[in-house]
Amino acid sequence: MNDNTMISFENASKSYGALQVLRNLNFHVDPGEKISLIGPSGSGKTTILRILMTLESLTSGYVLVDGQQLWHEEKQGQLVPASEKHLQNVRADIGMVFQHFNLFPHLSVLKNVTEPQRISRGVAAPEAKEAAVELLEMVGLGDKLDHYPGQLSGGQKQRVAIARALALKPRIMLFDEPTSALDPELVSEVLNVMRKLAHETDMTMLLVTHEMSFAREFSDRVIFFDKGVIVEQGAPEQIFQNPCEERTRNFLHKFIA
Amino acid sequence: MQWDTEFAISILPRLMEGVIVTIQATLLGAVLAFTLGLLLAVGRLVSGPVPSKCLYWGGEFIRRTPLLVQLYFLFYLLPEIGIVLSPLVAGVIGIGLHYSTYTAEVYRAGIENVDRGQWEAARALNYPPAQTWTKVIIPQAVPPMIPALANYLITMFKETPLLSAITVIELMNSARIVANQTYRYIEPITMVGLFFLAVSIPSVLLSLWLENRFARQD
Ligand SMILES: Nc1ncnc2c1ncn2[C@@H]1O[C@H](COP(=O)(O)OP(=O)(O)OP(=O)(O)O)[C@@H](O)[C@H]1O
Numbered sequence: 010m011n012d013n014t015m016i017s018f019e020n021a022s023k024s025y026g027a028l029q030v031l032r033n034l035n036f037h038v039d040p041g042e043k044i045s046l047i048g049p050s051g052s053g054k055t056t057i058l059r060i061l062m063t064l065e066s067l068t069s070g071y072v073l074v075d076g077q078q079l080w081h082e083e084k085q086g087q088l089v090p091a092s093e094k095h096l097q098n099v100r101a102d103i104g105m106v107f108q109h110f111n112l113f114p115h116l117s118v119l120k121n122v123t124e125p126q127r128i129s130r131g132v133a134a135p136e137a138k139e140a141a142v143e144l145l146e147m148v149g150l151g152d153k154l155d156h157y158p159g160q161l162s163g164g165q166k167q168r169v170a171i172a173r174a175l176a177l178k179p180r181i182m183l184f185d186e187p188t189s190a191l192d193p194e195l196v197s198e199v200l201n202v203m204r205k206l207a208h209e210t211d212m213t214m215l216l217v218t219h220e221m222s223f224a225r226e227f228s229d230r231v232i233f234f235d236k237g238v239i240v241e242q243g244a245p246e247q248i249f250q251n252p253c254e255e256r257t258r259n260f261l262h263k264f265i266a
Numbered sequence: 267m268q269w270d271t272e273f274a275i276s277i278l279p280r281l282m283e284g285v286i287v288t289i290q291a292t293l294l295g296a297v298l299a300f301t302l303g304l305l306l307a308v309g310r311l312v313s314g315p316v317p318s319k320c321l322y323w324g325g326e327f328i329r330r331t332p333l334l335v336q337l338y339f340l341f342y343l344l345p346e347i348g349i350v351l352s353p354l355v356a357g358v359i360g361i362g363l364h365y366s367t368y369t370a371e372v373y374r375a376g377i378e379n380v381d382r383g384q385w386e387a388a389r390a391l392n393y394p395p396a397q398t399w400t401k402v403i404i405p406q407a408v409p410p411m412i413p414a415l416a417n418y419l420i421t422m423f424k425e426t427p428l429l430s431a432i433t434v435i436e437l438m439n440s441a442r443i444v445a446n447q448t449y450r451y452i453e454p455i456t457m458v459g460l461f462f463l464a465v466s467i468p469s470v471l472l473s474l475w476l477e478n479r480f481a482r483q484d
């Protein structure tokens with residue numbers, strides 16, 4: 010295995026009871042790489058992100074983040090299931106943006122971004138506020154600090170959610186269909202923020218999306234999944250213009266039509 | 267028997283002493299019921315399956331037996347094993363413990379109503395479990411519970427006359443004492459009824475208002 014790998018899935022499988030969702034998955038992501046995961050509904054894309062975010066456990070195999078086991082830890086030379094403490098350590102490097110935002114509705118926009126810094130990184134109040142204001146300005150919401158999530162449009166909520174995740178300075182950002190719950194006219198304001206992040210930061214990013222044209226400009230690599238296995242992966246030009254596999258072609262056809 | 271206004275006024279100060287004890291017992295019992303109920307509900311959710319089952323059956327046991335029996339137990343039976351409680355303390359513990367099993371149900375439902383995405387956001391933001399509860403779940407779970415909790419407060423208030431059975435001189439008991447001394451029942455007992463009515467009617471209005479104010483918007 011390459012030492013310089015940010016994320017590795019090694020023979021990773023996931024089942025819910027009898028339903029196998031991921032099958033012996035192997036893939037690696039380099040630091041700073043921007044990856045789009047595409048594929049039909051139910052192919053396991055969200056599950057991959059949720060396993061990385063430690064919202065869902067692995068059934069078998071291994072996941073490594075920056076060379077460290079995520080769901081296991083070494084005890085007396087043996088790999089054992091990770092403790093909550095270990096998960097907390099590894100998870101600190103990872104941020105996630107959800108399809109349905111999951112902002113804290115009882116907190117103002119500003120507090121949504123300051124409170125996580127205070128709680129999980131112990132940042133002092135003035136510094137947390139300074140960082141939050143800067144991030145909220147970056148996503149174009151500098152004038153909404155005292156609003157509550159209920160007073161915002163979907164696009165604005167998702168931009169707050171992005172600022173909130175960034176405030177913890179993760180090295181890996183996961184986006185699960187960040188625009189699919191939005192009205193069409195609000196999609197571009199969120200994509201603009203993500204475009205900026207992709208260009209201006211060296212964060213490793215994994216994006217699950219059905220926005221094929223955005224996937225094409227955003228990513229260094231596109232991975233096409235179906236039924237829990239990787240069917241094909243490659244540079245966006247190759248996948249979108251010259252897919253090798255019949256299944257990829259069929260899938261992409263639905264988006265052109 | 268004829269209503270005697272002068273007599274009614276003359277016993278008012280003695281009844282007021284009872285009113286104060288009634289209010290004390292209600293409020294202290296409520297504080298106990300509300301905090302203990304929260305601990306019970308959270309305890310059931312965070313502990314393993316065995317302690318959780320024990321809490322469940324303990325709660326069921328308390329809820330399915332009459333408060334009056336529990337009050338007798340606390341006041342008349344505990345001294346046999348060396349635990350002597352004053353009447354008011356036994357009464358407050360009795361009411362608080364009994365109603366904590368009801369408020370625990372309110373809390374449990376309220377907690378389960380918080381969107382799963384909130385738990386996931388807290389985890390993704392690396393909140394420790396304690397802060398997930400105190401900063402994310404409880405602040406969202408509590409406002410919709412307020413009307414139900416307020417109703418239990420009113421119920422506890424109406425149940426305080428039971429404490430007269432364990433010699434607490436609350437309103438009902440002071441009225442009974444007055445009646446026994448003077449052989450006049452109509453004034454003291456009517457005044458007790460009027461007092462409960464005077465508190466109950468506004469509190470029904472208050473709880474309707476709370477219902478509107480805090481009902482879940484989604
Ligand atoms: N908690 C769960 N319990 C049981 N089955 C689940 C659970 N979560 C997901 N699944 C199943 O796992 C499979 C993969 O789900 P996943 O959400 O990863 O798909 P997806 O590729 O993200 O699909 P979509 O494009 O619809 O979001 C689906 O068949 C789904 O029904």
Ligand SMILES: [Mg+2]
Nearest residue numbers: 054055056217
């Ligand atoms: Mg999905």
